[in-house]
Amino acid sequence: MPLSGHLPLDEQRVSLPVSQAVASHFAAGPLCRYAEDLGAVLEVIAGSDGIDRNIHSGYQQPPQATTLKRVFVCLPAPLKWGTPVSPAVTAGVIETGQRYADQGVAVHAWNEGCLTNAFFIWLAVLKCETRIHLADYLGDGQPLNYPRALYAALAGKPQFSRGPLLASLMDSCGDRLGNPGLSRFLKQRDHLQQTLAGLFDGQSILVLPATPTVAPAHGSALKRPFDIGYCALFNVLGFPALCVPTGRLDQGCPVAVQLVAGLGQDGLLLEAARFLEMEFGGWRKPPL
Template identity: 25%
Template structure:
């Protein structure tokens, strides 16, 4: 049961001395050691330090007469995305040039979680430069889906999605500039929240955000239980937490549940449309009103997102400059030509080289870029009006369930359902909606108006109660599961635990 409980439940049991923090931490370490050799999600661990911190938490609990005064997550384990600076831990972000970079201090988000009593077990894998929706790189290799190792785990918080989905941690810290929390959460059957702009401080995150892009990038949680979302967002928000209204005050029956006409945007598969309809039906059953709207501008979502991003970025902060030291199209073109003509292996991954080319598109025609920037402002006004303070938009997180490895390069724009939400500066919660006929997670995202994070989180809680939420992807990893739990096809894992989670060696992208 420890591997299925929420962080809130575990924290309460630890403070009540029903279970020790050491026992909880040991259980999750054992699970990581069991699944990680096949999933490659956790790329660097701190198990010994975590056990010492668990013992310290147990000692603090034993010595206090007022458990309610203790930090809210005291003794609860978690994992951290490699993009966040974390004292003594690598911050490689999938880049060969950063393979020896280690944190000198805790980023704002990591410090917030640790001050709340959480115990990080390790850091997790990302795509190169955290800018692709399949997680693999030339340093650590490829991460794999918790439900089917032949499928992607998403990105850029792909390691987090896989290890949370596999029961290795109650929650993880991710970041999202174009769906990087919500897609991994969706692909791995768990919850994730991208917060309202500037609600959570991004200091210590790499790549860093500047100017208007600060409104697009957000740190946030991935977790296996919806009840953890509000607490985790409040902790991460720190001094901004008063901006987050209470989820308990939300009356689902007073909400308008909005969907976009199906002929607009990327064409979703049956699995996704079915999940969307089930989500709408579940909320309507609780009294909400369903409204369908036509948004023609959503058809230009990719160009709007990329143009707004380009318009808010400077050359020195571009992906190209971070990779090559200079912003110029010649660098990705030369690298791609070397790979294609001479067959030489680049230290960079193909998707990121392609992405640096896509980065140039809005700059090749400044007039066109401005047109899409203007359209983006129009779309933002329309969405603000449509959502108001009582509306939530239920929409796909991605057009299909997790694709097979290597397929995203043939579908480079399919992340746009998530990306446009960032460009519109809106909060969004990824919600699992069960498994398809093949045992692969389906789900949706719930979008609300700026600073109405409580509405989308409340819908996630309501949908979990109605549909079951996270369905663990195992059959025999646990000795005990609730009788009502629906079990997916098990992931095949080694029977012997490995001594060390990570060995730094040349990545094999199998």
């Protein structure tokens, strides 16, 4: 659940020179097996630790749940250079909208063409505004030796997952070329922020895929780095988001959807997740 400005970095990461810049766009919340635990966990771990300067607030569960009145369901076009959205994920998003509709919530279809550029919008913010190098972060502040990393991967002893390593390599190539054309995606970021700010009125949420495919098998990673786009986008837009399992398994791997709410509407988001958990049955142990 990326709640930007709430959760400090761990002691290892916060000391890296690049970490403070990265953290504002990689904000990640806790992983909980059950949605009802998220609020309690956030109250414990959120808030300033006196070290991480990105933190500007803590978290307190609202005394009374906000009524959800509108759900906007988004089935975006495939991410540029990403994996097409799988039928299992599409079905999960559609069924999520139906579950809310059965409870009398108004459900509307919503889409924006620039969502296909979600990864590049995220990357443009990092490169043009934060001016970081992914290699610095992947290497824990040390220069990344690509030949050594690639050799280790080919030898069956990879230091990094394929997706982050490929993203870092492409990022380094882009830096050498001056990242041509990347800044144009900042206008799409601004457009999405304005559009979604009007959508989120305190009683509305957005439902869309978390990733184009089901969760990768244990020990594996997403096939393409661009597939993080739907999730990474909301880190740079600044809206709270979380992923909820739909109770579906596809080839033994769970299917999840992403819920997004407006700035400061974390309580509404948690309540929407708790409802889905009751509807879908929550976490299920995958077959071994």
